[in-house]
Amino acid sequence: MSSLEEPLGLDKLPSMGTIDRIQRFSSGACRPRIDDMGMGSCWIEGRNCSSSNSCSDDYDEFTEDSFPWRSHTRNGSKNDSYTRSSNGGRNNSVAGSLCASPYFPDHQYRSKCDGKNMRTTSNKFLRGIPKFVKIVEVGPRDGLQNEKNTVPTAIKVELIRRLVSCGLPVVEATSFVSPKWVPQLADAKDVMEAVHNLEDARLPVLTPNMKGFQAAVAAGAKEVAVFASASESFSKSNINCSIEESLTRYRAVTQAAKALSIPVRGYVSCAIGCPVEGPIAPSKVAYVAKELHEMGCFEISLGDTIGVGTPGTVVPMLEAVMAVVPADKLAVHFHDTYGQSLPNILISLQMGISTVDSSIAGLGGCPYAKGATGNVATEDVVYMLNGLGVKTNVDLAKLMVAGEFISKHLCRPSGSRTAVALCRATADASKI
Numbered sequence: 001m002s003s004l005e006e007p008l009g010l011d012k013l014p015s016m017g018t019i020d021r022i023q024r025f026s027s028g029a030c031r032p033r034i035d036d037m038g039m040g041s042c043w044i045e046g047r048n049c050s051s052s053n054s055c056s057d058d059y060d061e062f063t064e065d066s067f068p069w070r071s072h073t074r075n076g077s078k079n080d081s082y083t084r085s086s087n088g089g090r091n092n093s094v095a096g097s098l099c100a101s102p103y104f105p106d107h108q109y110r111s112k113c114d115g116k117n118m119r120t121t122s123n124k125f126l127r128g129i130p131k132f133v134k135i136v137e138v139g140p141r142d143g144l145q146n147e148k149n150t151v152p153t154a155i156k157v158e159l160i161r162r163l164v165s166c167g168l169p170v171v172e173a174t175s176f177v178s179p180k181w182v183p184q185l186a187d188a189k190d191v192m193e194a195v196h197n198l199e200d201a202r203l204p205v206l207t208p209n210m211k212g213f214q215a216a217v218a219a220g221a222k223e224v225a226v227f228a229s230a231s232e233s234f235s236k237s238n239i240n241c242s243i244e245e246s247l248t249r250y251r252a253v254t255q256a257a258k259a260l261s262i263p264v265r266g267y268v269s270c271a272i273g274c275p276v277e278g279p280i281a282p283s284k285v286a287y288v289a290k291e292l293h294e295m296g297c298f299e300i301s302l303g304d305t306i307g308v309g310t311p312g313t314v315v316p317m318l319e320a321v322m323a324v325v326p327a328d329k330l331a332v333h334f335h336d337t338y339g340q341s342l343p344n345i346l347i348s349l350q351m352g353i354s355t356v357d358s359s360i361a362g363l364g365g366c367p368y369a370k371g372a373t374g375n376v377a378t379e380d381v382v383y384m385l386n387g388l389g390v391k392t393n394v395d396l397a398k399l400m401v402a403g404e405f406i407s408k409h410l411c412r413p414s415g416s417r418t419a420v421a422l423c424r425a426t427a428d429a430s431k432i
Contacts, residue, residue, distance in 0.1 A: 142363075159405065196220030224263075263298050334375070342381070400418075
């Protein structure tokens with residue numbers, strides 16, 4: 001096993017005994033209340049929590065000092081311009097092979113909000129998790145760029161339309177890069193012209209340089225993204241220039257975008273590890289993130305490009321970055337190579353991050369990162385957040401239909417464990 005493949009220590013995290021104790025309630029113990037939203041009988045039994053302190057007795061030894069990153073929690077605003085209103089009365093019935101399932105996680109924990117986009121709960125392990133998480137869907141761009149066979153433009157456009165209809169607030173549409181290097185996205189102009197007038201979602205596109213930026217604007221793009229690497233080797237193999245040279249390019253892009261009032265998002269790739277250099281020092285990630293923030297990027301997405309991160313490596317990386325960039329300006333972007341994406345997202349939420357990148361059906365990979373698998377599946381992220389009582393305004397049932405649509409076209413099963421499990425549960429129920 002190489003040094004890159006070895007998970008680093010979890011010395012900064014609560015012990016596994018803490019986690020086990022949180023989940024192992026006896027049948028008579030106090031438990032969080034949940035809302036019954038049509039799934040039948042509650043799946044958590046036992047008494048409801050009252051105003052007494054009995055629910056938290058087991059956790060008194062875990063004080064705020066157990067979570068040293070608490071000072072970094074997001075100080076969000078209710079008037080965040082990117083927060084979408086919720087659709088009430090959601091219908092979870094799905095056309096086609098996916099029908100209404102009793103397993104859709106519409107039961108949510110009840111908790112109070114502190115007015116700062118943070119939930120308050122008697123459960124100290126869940127305290128500080130945002131009440132709302134913005135999901136940035138990257139499937140049409142980051143998901144499809146690694147496909148061996150070119151996906152027709154019409155399929156890409158239909159996928160984007162379906163994703164927007166799910167309630168996703170941001171759907172990354174395509175990338176204006178050289179067709180020589182990423183032939184799967186050679187139709188960026190046609191895709192953007194077909195979707196740029198879609199309402200109810202932002203549709204950013206990736207632009208690696210001024211030429212790409214100008215082409216994106218001409219096609220109707222209203223938001224763009226630039227991407228730098230925390231690894232010198234990966235920067236040279238991915239965009240054929242050093243880190244400093246890439247930052248110089250992006251300063252020109254951000255200045256041109258500012259003149260046109262076009263928002264720019266920044267990406268930092270190899271935030272945990274590099275296929276060439278191995279583990280990446282958190283200070284290197286912090287440096288690149290700080291430079292992108294200072295040049296005007298409204299949000300910085302920190303990407304574990306090859307999916308080697310664990311909570312034990314995510315924590316120090318986020319601590320380093322959050323020391324120089326506010327938490328509400330950060331997002332996380334995890335690939336699921338080692339099955340660590342959901343734990344990594346959960347620890348990021350606990351640290352105050354409230355924006356998560358994901359890809360429909362777990363699509364993705366990177367043409368320049370050998371061995372990197374797909375992104376964390378959007379369906380899996382939404383399922384987990386629903387279970388935590390965190391709002392996303394995303395319709396999971398519609399999301400599964402969109403995932404089924406693109407998976408069928410690609411002639412392979414969905415990479416979402418949630419989608420596979422819910423489909424199996426629905427099929428089993430239909431046999432009864």
